[in-house]
Structures are given as C-alpha cells and as structure tokens.
Amino acid sequence: MATASVTSSTAGRLLGNLRLPLSILAFLGLALGVLGIDQFVNAMTLGAIYALVALGYTMVYGIIELINFAHGDVFMVGSFVAMFISSSLLGNEGAITNVPMLAASVLILFALTISVMALLGALIERLAYRPLRRAPKLAPLITAIGVSFILQNVIQFFFGPTIVTVPQLVPIEWSIQVSGSRVPLLNLFVIATSVILMVALQLFISRTRTGRAMRTTSMDRDASSLMGVDINRTIMITFLIGSGLAGAAGVVHGLYYGNTTFGLGFQSGLKAFTAAVLGGIGNTAGAALGGFLIAFVEVGASAFGYGRWGGAIVFSLLVIFLVFRPTGLLGSHTGDRA
Amino acid sequence: MKVFNKKGLSALAAVAILAAACGGSTASTAGKTLTIGISFPLNGSALASAGPARDGALLAIKEASIEGYTLKAKVLDHAKEGAHNPDQAAADMLTFVGQEDVVAVVGPFNSASARAQIPVSSEAGLLQCSPSNTNPTLTKGADGEALRGGRNYVRVATTDDLQGPAVAVYAKKNGAAKIYILDSTDAYGKGVADAFEAKFIADGGTVVGRQGLPTGTTDFSAAATAAKAAGADSIFYGGVTSDGAPLFRNALAQAGLGALPFYGADGIYDGTSEGSYIAIAGANAENSYASQAAIENIPGKADFNVKFKAEFGKDAEGYAYAGYACAQIIIEGIAAAVAGGDVTRETVRAAVVDKGAAFETVLGSVSFDAVGDTTQRIISLYKVDGGAWKFVEEINYGN
C-alpha cells in the first residue's frame, strides 16, 4: 500500500531528492515555451493567489481532517476587510507613486488585514468547529457550509451584491522589460509576496516549537496531547495562520485585480481546495505546487481559447491524477482516514 | 409486495379524490383586492440585476389607483444559493396560480426560469410580463410554439437576435475589422455574442478569437493577453457587468490594450452608480460602447428617476424602467377589464394580449405582436464619454 519507493544507494537517493525540483524546473520551462512570457507571468500570478488560499485548506485538513468549506469565504471576507481598511481607514483612492508611502501603506494594509482575518478564523474555529471535535466526522463539514452561507450573506448585506472596487495601490504602469515583453511590477510583487509568506510558513512549521506541535498534532493528536502539547491551542494557531494567509491573499487579490465581490469565495475556494488535494492534502509545499499547477492549466486553457472548458479540464486532471497517484503530488500514505 | 400494489393504487385514488374535493371548495370570486405577483431571483448576485426590476414594478403598483379596488404586490424570490432556480420559479408560479386574487405576474428575469414558468402560467391562463427576457426561442420558432400554448406571455425587451447585430453594424461602422469576442457562457451572454458574431462575419469582419469564461471568473488576464496575441483591433463582450465585463476591460488595460474600443450590449449599459460597468472599470471605461433595446428618449425618464429616488433612496438603473413598464401594462390591462365590467384573470389577460392595444409606459408606447414580443424594435447605441454613457444613435428594425 505504501506509495513511496525506497532507493537504497546514495546516488539513487540523491536523484530521488532532486527529482521534484528538476521536474518543477522542467515543467516551468515547458510552460514558458508553450505559453510565452506574458501568459507565463499571468499564470504565476494567479497561481500565487491560489497557493495562498490553498495553504489554509491544507493546514486545517492536516490538523483536524476537516474539509473547511468556509475557507474560500474567509478569503473573500479578507478581500473585503482589505478593501475597507484601504479605502475607508487609510483613505486610499488609487495608485501611490511615492515609493516610501506605498511601502508603508501596503505594509499597514497587510498587517491589519492579516490580524483581523486571523482573529476571525480563530473565532470561527472556537464557535463552529471546536464543539464538534469528537463529533462524527461530517458534522463539522456541515457547520463549515453553514458558516460559508453566513459569511457570504453578511458581506452581501453590508457591501451589496455587486462587484466592489478596491484601490490598486501599486501603479499598474510600473513595469520591466523581459526579452521584449512588458512585465508589470505588480505581478512580480504578487508573486514575491506569496513566495515570502510561503517560505516563512515553511520555516515556522519546521523550525519553531509551535510548528513542531502542529506537525505532531497532525500525526497523532492523542499522543501529542500525552507529550504535553496543548491541542486546543495548537489547532487555534493553525486556524489563526491559515486565515491570516487567506487575509493576505485577500489583500493581494484586491491590489492585483482592483475589485472583489461577495461571491468570490466559492469558485476560488473550490479551485484552491482542488490545488490542496492535487498537491497532497495536508502537505503545505504540495498545496503551493497544486495552486501553481491549476493556475497554469486554467491560463493555458484560456490562452488557447478553451476558457469555457477550464473548470472541466482542471477537474478531469484532478480525477485522472488521483487515479494514478492517489495521494497527490507530495502527499504520503494517508492511512485509514475517512 | 405485489399484493400491496393494488391497495396502493386505491389509496392513491383516495388521495386524488380527496384532493379534488379540497380543490373544489375554495372557489370564490375575487374581492376588492387585486394582487400583482412579482417573480424574480432576489438574493445573491442575481439581486444586483433583478432588484431594480422588482423596485420598478413595486413603484408602479404603489402609484396605481383603480376605482373600487385595492392593488397589492406579492413578491416571491426564486433564487437559490445566489442564482435563479427554474424549479423554484415554477413552484412560485404555482403559488401565484393558487392565490385567487393574483391577476397577473411581473417576471421572471432569466430565460431559463421563463421556460419553467410559462407552461404553468399558460395552463392557468395567468398573464405574465417579463421586463428582461431576451432569448428569442421563448416566443419564436418551434420552441416558442410549444411554450406559448395559452398566449399569456408578453415581454417588453427586444430579443437578442436584434441587439447583437445592431452592435455589430455599429462596430463595423466604427472601423472594427479584427474583433476578439468573449462571452459569459450563459444564455444571455452567449446568445448575444453569437448574434453579434454572425452579423459581424456576414458584413466582412474577421473574428480573431472567441471564447467563453463563465460567471464567477475573476481572472481575465489570460483572455486579455490572448486578445493581444491575436492582434485584435476591437473587443466584444457578451454578458452583464456582474459576469465580469468591467474586470475584462481592466485586464485588457493591464495588458496594454486599454485604448481598444470595447463593445457590449445592454448587459453593460447600467448607468454609473455603485457596481455599474463604468463605476468598476473607472477610467478604463472610456471608449466602451453598449446598446439598449429601447428608445433613448423615453418619455417619462426624468420624472421616473425622481420618483424612484424618492421611493427607494437610490438611482433608477438597468431594468427598473422595464419592470415599471411591465407593471404599468398590467395595470392598464386591469383598468380595461374594470371598464369592461368584469375583472378576472382571463379578462386582464385578454385586455393585454388579444386586443393588440398599445400601452403608454415609461418606455414609450408599447404594443405586442402575435407572439407577445414588443413591436418597439429599436436599439439605441451608447458610448462612454467623460465617465458617463452618451447616446450616439438608434437603429430601428421597424415593426
């Protein structure tokens, strides 16, 4: 049943370790060749946002095995909180061309939105999921759906059912030239932000005490509890981080697209969730990879005029992929979870 | 189990008999209260477009007065999870049919819901006026024939098969030669884009690319880059604002195509208030073109805008006028029935559908042809200029 192959020789192990980075590089090279640089940048940017949302899905699943259907809507709320902070509290109206001012505004925006969303995520966990910790597995799935309805409709009530504009602080005119193509700095900013946050998350999970507690809890909650890990606190921190990342994704979404709507969470949530599964649900690096992969598929479909089939292609890919690699890109054997 | 089947049948027969008994006892003549049903999808994203139509109808019903009768409105919402739901639409129509004092219905908003509702209202002989259905097959061709049984359905919006071509003619005149078409994949967006494409090609234009991105899409950057790579000199978008028309426009600008003319139909002609195409696209909206399946100088526009604002505290937009017009037509039908001395569903229906009469509405004089489509076949064309829609010209397709 184990899917990971064991190689005995050192050379084999080295090759095994390099296989993933090498295949990612090969894939990126191929994508660049097929799509051209413009579409490549589009895909990387979209993938960066999917990846940030997918991280929240995968972290929550990893630790409490809950498909958190409300997470897409947490991302949506994040985009509205960012919009509100940016336009109402900070009084931004459009691009800021003064670099120090821009940096300060963007940093404040990130800090505030991430904090608010982290608190909201923890609150949702406390009210809707924690009481069901020992309940049948599907019970929290249903409360997640309920939370999703509540979030969507509360936002709709306050901000209306239409598309809402968000100030695009980074001027879209700023760009660099890469082999004859104009690459906007905004796209690079989105990709960089996402990568920085992902690396920070990896470091946090692998280097800190809390990160270790999260990992042990996801492996065996009861055993870690016996080892002195505060389970409730660890799960709450997971929600804090996952929702904070969704908040960051909300900020990035607003800066990049300049708009948001209360229905944003459903589709992007579904895509991000698919990304998490493609990557191997529960595995943070996998979720990021999955996010980029889906973005490339979607952008590719749209670039060649098959946009209307984008969703079908993504999900067919998912089905086929799971049939041949049941634990996703980077997932390990999941055991008997069901 | 076989033994029980027979008993089952007789039990069912008993249910049916009981039902017949129940059904028969409720018949009573309509009293002094007449109700006009309003049937729209009213939650989630559907609310953005259908809400104004509802408000328009409510306003007309509130204003109307008919000697000896009280007019009331009853609103039912057939949206589920934010989108219109044909199943619920048909159920709501049955609710209206079952309520004795409902004499006519304003709605629905979407063509698929209309297809579920019309068979029900037609069986009951209940008049129905849609402010916004533009799908030709609802009234024309074999489908329309099958659907139209009772001749009870009218609509004040001109069908997509006129609007798309009108914009195509206009785009051609503006110098468009190589067009990139994007649609929202839904009935309206795809329908209007198909009609546009056919006419544009027939007139010698080239379509350099076409695809659909469904409602809910947030990322239009790939489509914008594809349009750029295809070397398009103009863009057509089939769909409504909430499908993403302004998002596509913004993505085009981010891809460096902000200067290209951007054509749409009435789906993006939605004023300048919050959530409108112009509000979301901002400065990028300049050089956009849209159409409207109505005359520009509708008679009571300014007056209506004032009344609407006073009643609801927001600007009239989108289908508010058409919703108001539908209710006006129904009210005039009721008035005609009252004048005839007998107000029933049938007399109201006949007054609107059978006589070929013209109705004075906020949209101007409206009358209906043999299949219930408006005879006012005028498409008005608009251009964004200085952050607002400016009327350019109208194309009259005659009667």
Added chain:
Amino acid sequence: MSRIADAVNAPFAPVRAFFRKHRSFGIFVGVVLLSIALPLLTRVPPFDGIQSTNAWVNAFTTAAIYAMLAMGLNVVIGFAGLLDLGYAAFFALGGYTYAFVAAPFTGIHLPFWPMLLAGGVVGAIFGVLLGAPTLRLRGDYLAIVTLGFGEIVPITLMNADKFTDGVNGIGGIDKPSIPGILQFTLTNPWPMYGLVIALFSLIMIMIYRLEDSRLGRTWDAIREDELAAESSGVNIVIAKLQAFAVGASIAGIVGVVNAAKITIVTPDQFRFAVSISALAAVVLGGMGNTIGVATGAFIIYLFQSILLKQLNTLVENINIPVLNQIDFLDFQYVLYGIVLVLMMLKRPQGIFPARRRMREFAPLKIGKRGAK
C-alpha cells in the same frame, strides 16, 4: 412516566408487532397516511395563509424528490461510508436522459414510464464508470474525485451545445400520462404528488430491504473496518461499486421524475449547491437512518424553499408593524446558515441518528480520534 407510556402503548403492541413483521407494508401505510395528512394540514392556520393547497402539494412533491435523493445518497455515505460530494451529477444525468427522448429539442417522444427505469440504468452505468477507477482511493480523496465529477458533468452539459442546447437547457419536456386515463398537468400537482409518493415508498422499502440483506451487512462491515472486512473475504471493490451503483441509479430515477415535473433541464440546476444540500440533509437527518434522512431532507427543503421564501408573507399575516418594514428575503441565507450551524452543534449525530450509530457515538471511545 414509563408506566404511563406503557399503559398507553399497550393496546398498540399487536399493531407494532404486526408492522415489525411486515415492515414493507408498514412503511407503505405510513407514507400513504402521511401523504394524506400533509395536504390536510395545509388547510389550517398558519399554513393556509402562506399559499394555496395546490402550491403546498407541489412543494411537498419537490420535498419528496429531495428526500429520495437524500435516501439514495445515504446508501453511499451512510451505509458504505463513501463520501460523495458530486451526487447531483447523477441527478443531472437522469434528467437529461429523459429530456433527450421526450422533448421538442430532439423531436423524439418516448413514453415516461419505461424511461424511469432507463434513468436508473444510466445512473448506475455512470456510477460504475466513475467508481471503478476511483474506489480504491481512500477517504477524502474519493470525496474530491466525486466533487470533480460533480463539476465536470454540468460544465460538459453546458458546453456540448449541439447535444444539450447548452445553457438554454432542454425545455418543453413531456409530462407523464396514463393513456386514456390521466394526463399530468402543471397546474394540478396531485397526479405528480401521487406518483412521487408511490415512488418514494418503493425506494424506501427497497433501501430497507437492502440494508438487511447480505449486501447491507457487507457495507456495514466495510464502513466499520475495511481491513477486517477484506480479511474476512469480502470483495470490497465490488461491494463499494454496488453502493455507488444503487445510489446513482436512485438519483437517475429521481432525475427523470424531476425533469418531467419541471419540464426543463438546464446545467445550472445541477451545480455543487444541490450536492451540498443533499449532503446536509443526510447529515442533519442522521446518517445511516433512512427514515431520518428522508425526514431531514423533507424538512430542510420546506424550511429553505417555503418558510424562508415566505417569511414576508408570514410576517404580514401576523401583522406586527415594525417587522413589516423588514425585507426578510435579505436574511434568508444568513438564517439558513445559522440554522445549519446550530443544528449541528446541538445534535452532531443528526436529528434522528441511526440506532446502531447512537451506540457508536456514545462517549466510550476516548482514545479514538474522529469517527469512521
């Protein structure tokens, strides 16, 4: 208290014993009695003020259709323990099967009754087609595959315009008729009500018989411990495929009835939201308990589609001036969400938990993480 209850129950003991012995008959009688009682109930306040009896009966018909869907989904989730998040796809396939052969779009007009079976067969075929390659996936990965399938089907129906008329959907679908006796119409909901009630009791009887059969016990074994079941010689893949096929064929049959009732199928009718509502009904009703699940679905449908939609009418009837100013339609989904959350917090095992599962959830498994 129990003594009083005993005294009250005593005369019914023989009746109970009779029905315990003849359960199928009992179900049938129960469903028929209930189906007569419900319309009568709508003639008393406050129900009569909301809508006409005909509209109520139509609502009950739709509610029963959703209840059948939930019962079918319960076979997959509650019995075999396979989480299916794309159940609406089979519902869609059933509906389109009938639409293809009974609408002006194709010009073919086959009679309704044999198509009921055909819908079931098509459902079962697709159930097996999806299940065969994917059932070896474990737990939530299977859930995601079904979710993907549930998205692929409507997108395909939408984009294969030539065969399905795309987003317009197929309209003008033939209504059922019993030649010479009865033509179903849209304004008279009673014949459809009768048909759905009959089908409802048939499906419920069938499911109860399945539950007690060898296959039902096999599903129990798999759900409780897949490894142990396999070691005891159970062919897990076949048994899971059977669960998938049974669930899918019920959805297919119900899809046919639903298409004939609404007379139009469009891809949008079968999106993720439908799968989710069915899932919510199963979990809220009490996974594994057929009657509970059916009741749960029935109540949820009426709550969501009548109570919430008609809140305005209801409040108007009560006539409290302050409340009349509020448009309750604005709050319907917030209320729905709150109810979902509260119900789940209050009764995590569902309103009517399966008896066997009630014992499972009793707090004795302290060392065990989650439930399987």
